[in-house]
Amino acid sequence: xxxxxxxxxxxxxxxxxxxxxxxxxxxxxxxxxxxxxxxxxxxxxxxxxxxxxxxxxxxxxxxxxxxxxxxxxxxxxxxxxxxxxxxxxxxxxxxxxxxxxxxxxxxxxxxxxxxxxxxxxxxxxxxxxxxxxxxxxxxxxxxxxxxxxxxxxxxxxxxxxxxxxxxxxxxxxxxxxxxxxxxxxxxxxxxxxxxxxxxxxxxxxxxxxxxxxxxxxxxxxxxxxxxxxxxxxxxxxxxxxxxxxxxxxxxxxxxxxx
Amino acid sequence: xxxxxxxxxxxxxxxxxxxxxxxxxxxxxxxxxxxxxxxxxxxxxxxxxxxxxxxxxxxxxxxxxxxxxxxxxxxxxxxxxxxxxxxxxxxxxxxxxxxxxxxxxxxxxxxxxxxxxxxxxxxxxxxxxxxxxxxxxxxxxxxxxxxxxxxxxxxxxxxxxxxxxxxxxxxxxxxxxxxxxxxxxxxxxxxxxxxxxxxxxxxxxxxxxxxxxxxxxxxxxxxxxxxxxxxxxxxxxxxxxxxxxxxxxxxxxxxxxxxxxxxxxxxxxxxxxxxxxxxxxxxxxxxxxxxxxxxxxxxxxxxxxxxxxxxxxxxxxx
Numbered sequence: 001x002x003x004x005x006x007x008x009x010x011x012x013x014x015x016x017x018x019x020x021x022x023x024x025x026x027x028x029x030x031x032x033x034x035x036x037x038x039x040x041x042x043x044x045x046x047x048x049x050x051x052x053x054x055x056x057x058x059x060x061x062x063x064x065x066x067x068x069x070x071x072x073x074x075x076x077x078x079x080x081x082x083x084x085x086x087x088x089x090x091x092x093x094x095x096x097x098x099x100x101x102x103x104x105x106x107x108x109x110x111x112x113x114x115x116x117x118x119x120x121x122x123x124x125x126x127x128x129x130x131x132x133x134x135x136x137x138x139x140x141x142x143x144x145x146x147x148x149x150x151x152x153x154x155x156x157x158x159x160x161x162x163x164x165x166x167x168x169x170x171x172x173x174x175x176x177x178x179x180x181x182x183x184x185x186x187x188x189x190x191x192x193x194x195x196x197x198x199x200x201x202x203x204x205x206x207x208x209x210x211x212x213x214x215x216x217x218x219x220x221x222x223x224x225x226x227x228x229x230x231x232x233x234x235x236x237x238x239x240x241x242x243x244x245x246x247x248x249x250x251x252x253x254x255x256x257x258x
Numbered sequence: 259x260x261x262x263x264x265x266x267x268x269x270x271x272x273x274x275x276x277x278x279x280x281x282x283x284x285x286x287x288x289x290x291x292x293x294x295x296x297x298x299x300x301x302x303x304x305x306x307x308x309x310x311x312x313x314x315x316x317x318x319x320x321x322x323x324x325x326x327x328x329x330x331x332x333x334x335x336x337x338x339x340x341x342x343x344x345x346x347x348x349x350x351x352x353x354x355x356x357x358x359x360x361x362x363x364x365x366x367x368x369x370x371x372x373x374x375x376x377x378x379x380x381x382x383x384x385x386x387x388x389x390x391x392x393x394x395x396x397x398x399x400x401x402x403x404x405x406x407x408x409x410x411x412x413x414x415x416x417x418x419x420x421x422x423x424x425x426x427x428x429x430x431x432x433x434x435x436x437x438x439x440x441x442x443x444x445x446x447x448x449x450x451x452x453x454x455x456x457x458x459x460x461x462x463x464x465x466x467x468x469x470x471x472x473x474x475x476x477x478x479x480x481x482x483x484x485x486x487x488x489x490x491x492x493x494x495x496x497x498x499x500x501x502x503x504x505x506x507x508x509x510x511x512x513x514x515x516x517x518x519x520x521x522x523x524x525x526x527x528x529x530x531x532x533x534x535x536x537x538x539x540x541x542x543x544x545x546x547x548x549x550x551x552x553x554x555x556x557x558x559x560x561x562x563x564x565x566x567x568x569x570x571x572x573x574x575x576x
Contacts, residue, residue, distance in 0.1 A: 002368070009365040017353045020392075087349035091408070094313040094343040094418075096335065097366050252315050253347075 003098045010105020017079065018113045028075055029117045032068040033124050036060070039187055040128060047188050054218050057130050061122070062213035063186025065146065066206065068121045070181065072114040073153045074174035076106060077161035081170035084162060085253050099248045103158055110154040111147060118146065138220045142213060145226075148233040149209060153177065155240035162247045165254050180206045205232035264327040266291045266416050266447035267312060273320035274307055274471075281307045282471045285321070289464070294438065294448045296462035298455065298560070304471040305451035306346065309420050312449065313343045326416055342414035346421050348405035350393055356380065356404050357389045360411060367412030379407040399430045406437060417441060419450040423457060435461060455557050467563055475563045486558045491535065493521040494548040507542040508535060521546075 018025065039047075040057050048056035083089050092102050122130070134142060157173070164170035183197055184190070184206040190198050201207055208225035209232065215223030267289035274282040282304045289295040299305050310316045312325055314334040323330045326340035351359050360379055364372030380386045383403040393401060409417060419438070423431040438448055438461055452458055458465045459479045466476040475482060495501040504521055508514050512535060513524040525531045539546065 005368075006366060009362060013351065013354070013362055016358070020353050085347075087345035087347045088351065090313075090315055090345050091343060091349040092366075093315055094338055094341060095366055096338045250316070252310055253345075 003101055006097050006101035007104045007108070010101055011108045012105075014079075014106050014109035015112065018109060024075060025113065025117060025120075028072045029068060029120050031071050032064050032121050035067055036064045036121065036125060037128070039064075043187075050189050050192060054214075055129070055131070057125065057128060058132070058218050059214065060187050061125055061130055061132075061217060062210045063181055063184070064121060064125065065118050065213070066149070066181055066186065066210065067178070068117050069114050069146075069150055069153060070174050070177045072117050073110060073150070073157035074171035076110045076154055077157040077164070077170045077173065078167055080106060080158050080161035081164050081167050084251055085167060087253055089162075089248070089251055090253060093248075093251075099245050103155075103244055103248060106158060107151060107154045110157075111150050114150045114154075115143075115147070132217045134217050134220050138216045138222075141222055142216045145209065145212060145216075145229065145233070148230070148237065152233045152237035152240060155237060155244050159240055159244040159247055162244065162251045177206075180204055181210075184210055186210045205236065208232060264324075265289060266293070267295070267323070267325050267449060269308075269312070269321070269323045271321035272308070272311065272318050272323060274304075274311065274316075274318050276307075280471055282311075282318075285468070285471070285473055287464075287466050287473065287476060289447060289449060291447055292442060292445050293463040294442055294450065294461050296458035296465045297449070297451045297468055298453075298458045298465055299451070299468035300453060303468045305468055306420055307471075308468070309343070309418050309449070309451060313341055313418055314338060340414060341416045341418060342409040342412070343418045344406055344409040344420065344422060346424065348398075348401040350401050350404050350408065352393045355390050355392050356385050356396075356400075359393070359404060359408055363408045363411035369412055375411060379410060383407045398425070399427065402426060402430065403433075406434070410441075413446075415445070416447045416449065419448065421451055421453065424453065431457075455560055467560065469564060469567055474567045475559070482559045486562050490552045491523045491525055491532075492517075492550050492552065493523065493539075493546040495519065495521070496547050500544055500546075503542060504539060504544045504546070507538045507544060511538070 036057075039060050044056040048059075051059045080089075089102070093099075132139075160173040161170045164172070183193075183201050184204060185201065186206065190201040190207075193201060208229040211225045212222055212229040215221055215225075265288050267287075269285060269287050272282050272285040273280075285304075285308065287295070297305050297308060307316070311318045312323055312330060314330050314337050317331055325337045328336040328340070330337050351362070354362070357376055357380065360376040361372060364375050369375050377386075380389045383406065385400065385404060385407070388396065388400065393404070396404070406422075422438070423434050426434065435457070438450070441448055448461075450457075450461070463478065464476070465479060465482060466473050467482075468474070475485070493504060495504065501516070501519070501521055505514055505516065508521075508523060512531075515522050515524075523535060525535065
């Protein structure tokens with residue numbers, strides 16, 4: 001009971017951060033929206049011919065949504081690292097508050113704010129011609145998979161946020177995720193890549209997730225990759241959760257240079 | 259906390275290294291309930307490491323430490339229910355208001371009347387007027403006051419302060435000292451680290467001096483001061499001849515040094531020693547134009563101990 005109450009206290013704190021820094025949300029959604037416009041209007045003319053029956057804007061929405069998540073969780077990592085450096089994590093760690101409450105509160109508020117950012121991005125996409133073929137069930141599945149992805153990557157972000165030696169370094173891990181998104185069928189079909197890159201693309205976690213999201217949005221069905229996609233997000237979630245709690249139990253601020 | 263006979267903090271032979279470099283070596287001390295204990299040392303002497311071990315943030319490599327009767331390594335959850343930590347930097351949430359910061363602590367500490375606790379603490383720390391402003395507009399002193407107020411939510415019986423007055427202006431420092439005194443009057447045990455001898459002298463019942471990860475001296479401020487000459491007597495002379503004569507007369511029995519036109523004689527706390535000094539002067543027919551006595555400060559103790567320590571002598575007044 002106490003753990004639930006404490007998790008809620010922590011969630012409230014974290015949500016206040018989000019609602020009081022609307023500029024941060026704008027910064028978070030600006031990059032993916034810019035990417036969306038760039039890909040649709042600049043590269044779309046050339047790449048769009050290779051996406052077959054799927055309109056290019058419809059083709060790239062899953063990738064853009066995942067970019068939004070990556071941009072959002074990088075911010076969560078930075079915020080957690082700031083807490084660590086300021087001694088706020090030390091304060092919580094020396095109090096009778098469960099580690100899962102401190103980090104769980106962040107994860108919960110990160111999920112809510114990321115869903116909000118994704119909704120903003122999808123609305124912009126609708127304005128420029130995104131026309132999903134998904135029925136409510138498909139949308140529900142899409143959102144479910146998205147929430148799992150947000151949770152898994154948020155816990156990963158918190159692990160790196162607690163591990164980083166500086167606030168600047170805390171968000172750097174997100175570049176790796178960013179790279180994974182580009183080396184996947186998110187923006188271009190993988191058959192146009194070199195064989196080596198294609199092998200990477202076909203065997204990395206983002207690929208089945210993007211494929212399943214795209215299938216849900218354009219065909220209204222989860223498609224053949226859903227189980228692999230779920231296995232990846234569940235796996236990343238369990239590993240990141242364990243790692244983040246493990247590093248939380250040991251984290252102390254880096255002493256200032258003397 | 260049922261057992262009133264146990265000490266608030268007991269540390270035995272604590273060892274801690276960091277990447278093969280020893281940070282703490284054979285550190286032992288005891289803090290009685292309701293007392294103020296000061297761990298005195300320079301930057302890098304191991305003060306924060308000691309606090310981190312006692313507050314369950316990091317684990318020691320060897321030795322034992324118990325807080326409120328609970329072993330910090332074996333029962334960290336029990337320890338956390340008895341302590342509160344005020345770290346070196348103000349651990350306050352900048353995005354929240356002062357009231358929200360305190361209310362959050364009230365919720366996490368599960369106090370019975372959070373509203374009242376928050377209002378009382380805001381008033382006590384002179385933050386009532388700024389209560390609903392976000393901390394972005396707060397001065398350093400205000401943040402520190404809020405930081406301490408947050409540590410007091412829930413009335414933890416043992417409070418740790420890591421360099422509580424470093425970087426504070428003189429007024430804020432005096433306020434901080436007053437707060438610590440009030441805490442102790444209400445039965446709280448206070449463990450603090452400091453670089454300032456004056457602070458330890460002013461606040462602490464017991465002081466331990468930490469140097470390069472070792473306790474090089476410990477005792478009350480008075481006991482520590484007794485380790486150095488109880489007073490330096492300054493003798494003034496008009497004439498150079500008189501000064502030289504005095505120096506010859508005292509030199510074989512006393513520690514004498516010359517500072518400008520004055521002769522400084524180190525004496526211990528003994529009337530006999532003082533009397534001997536004056537008798538020697540009288541017998542030699544030397545009349546100083548003036549004399550004055552200086553009391554030792556903890557600074558003198560500190561530098562003497564460091565000096566002794568470099569020479570390999572351990573100072574233990576117990």
